[in-house]
Amino acid sequence: MRKSPVDIDKQNAVVRIRGLYKSFDTLDVLMGMDLDLYKGENIVVLGRSGSGKSVLIKLIAGLLKPDKGTIRVAGEEVDRLSPKELQELRLKIGFLYQGSALYDSMTVRENLEFPLVRNSPPLTRKERDAAVYEVLENVGLAQSIDKMPAELSGGQKKRVGIARTLILHPDIMLYDEPTAGLDPITSSDIITLINEVQQKYQTSSVIITHDLTCAKATGDRLALITDGKFSREGSFEEVFRTGDTEAKKFYDYNFIIDP
Numbered sequence: 001m002r003k004s005p006v007d008i009d010k011q012n013a014v015v016r017i018r019g020l021y022k023s024f025d026t027l028d029v030l031m032g033m034d035l036d037l038y039k040g041e042n043i044v045v046l047g048r049s050g051s052g053k054s055v056l057i058k059l060i061a062g063l064l065k066p067d068k069g070t071i072r073v074a075g076e077e078v079d080r081l082s083p084k085e086l087q088e089l090r091l092k093i094g095f096l097y098q099g100s101a102l103y104d105s106m107t108v109r110e111n112l113e114f115p116l117v118r119n120s121p122p123l124t125r126k127e128r129d130a131a132v133y134e135v136l137e138n139v140g141l142a143q144s145i146d147k148m149p150a151e152l153s154g155g156q157k158k159r160v161g162i163a164r165t166l167i168l169h170p171d172i173m174l175y176d177e178p179t180a181g182l183d184p185i186t187s188s189d190i191i192t193l194i195n196e197v198q199q200k201y202q203t204s205s206v207i208i209t210h211d212l213t214c215a216k217a218t219g220d221r222l223a224l225i226t227d228g229k230f231s232r233e234g235s236f237e238e239v240f241r242t243g244d245t246e247a248k249k250f251y252d253y254n255f256i257i258d259p
């Protein structure tokens with residue numbers, strides 16, 4: 001479990017999902033899923049490849065439409081919003097994509113300015129610089145402001161990707177495999193950063209990962225998808241210290257270290 005104590009407000013679900021179904025043609029992916037993400041909470045979603053983890057967070061962000069069920073985010077029913085309302089809601093959601101999704105032809109500074117210019121009221125050059133420096137400082141990369149993405153390591157790209165979501169001060173963070181492809185030491189730095197982000201920006205997060213070290217260190221609660229639903233849910237110990245065979249398969253293929 002995370003080492004730094006945080007307040008989780010169990011009276012306040014920032015994401016509430018009920019009876020969620022999603023299929024693609026004949027492929028049933030989510031089949032009656034329920035989930036509450038509470039304010040201040042980090043929930044880790046685990047599941048085998050193809051179990052629907054990315055589909056779930058795309059549904060939360062309104063990037064996909066559910067076939068059935070409700071998804072409320074920050075009190076709004078995502079599926080019922082107009083395109084303009086959805087765009088406004090998305091500003092409250094930071095989405096860290098698997099590949100960090102930086103624009104290769106722009107510097108780090110330009111990548112960070114991009115969401116600001118598009119989505120916030122007009123800022124002066126000085127205000128924009130201050131916002132960019134602040135987030136880069138918070139992810140430990142102020143010295144890389146004028147670099148191109150190609151000059152950054154995988155871990156640094158993830159940091160810039162996180163900074164780019166933070167620049168709009170989201171309430172909810174969605175992380176899609178934040179430590180995938182990183183060496184253990186860089187992974188450990190990203191894990192620390194995820195927890196720092198939660199503390200500094202008071203975010204609530206859904207973290208998808210196959211990395212149980214990351215799950216253990218970042219998750220206040222873990223939820224395991226099996227057959228389109230959450231089959232197990234609870235603390236790391238509750239999910240894994242049981243005889244459940246699906247959970248055991250996961251555990252047995254991971255080497256756990258405390259970062």
Ligand SMILES: Nc1ncnc2c1ncn2[C@@H]1O[C@H](COP(=O)(O)OP(=O)(O)OP(=O)(O)O)[C@@H](O)[C@H]1O
Nearest residue numbers: 024027029047048049050051052053054055056210
């Ligand atoms: N837009 C789409 N059109 C058709 N099928 C899709 C689409 N998006 C996802 N799928 C399918 O839905 C299933 C779940 O995909 P998803 O990306 O959510 O898996 P995942 O659990 O995140 O897997 P991984 O751990 O490998 O990233 C997969 O079989 C995938 O091929």
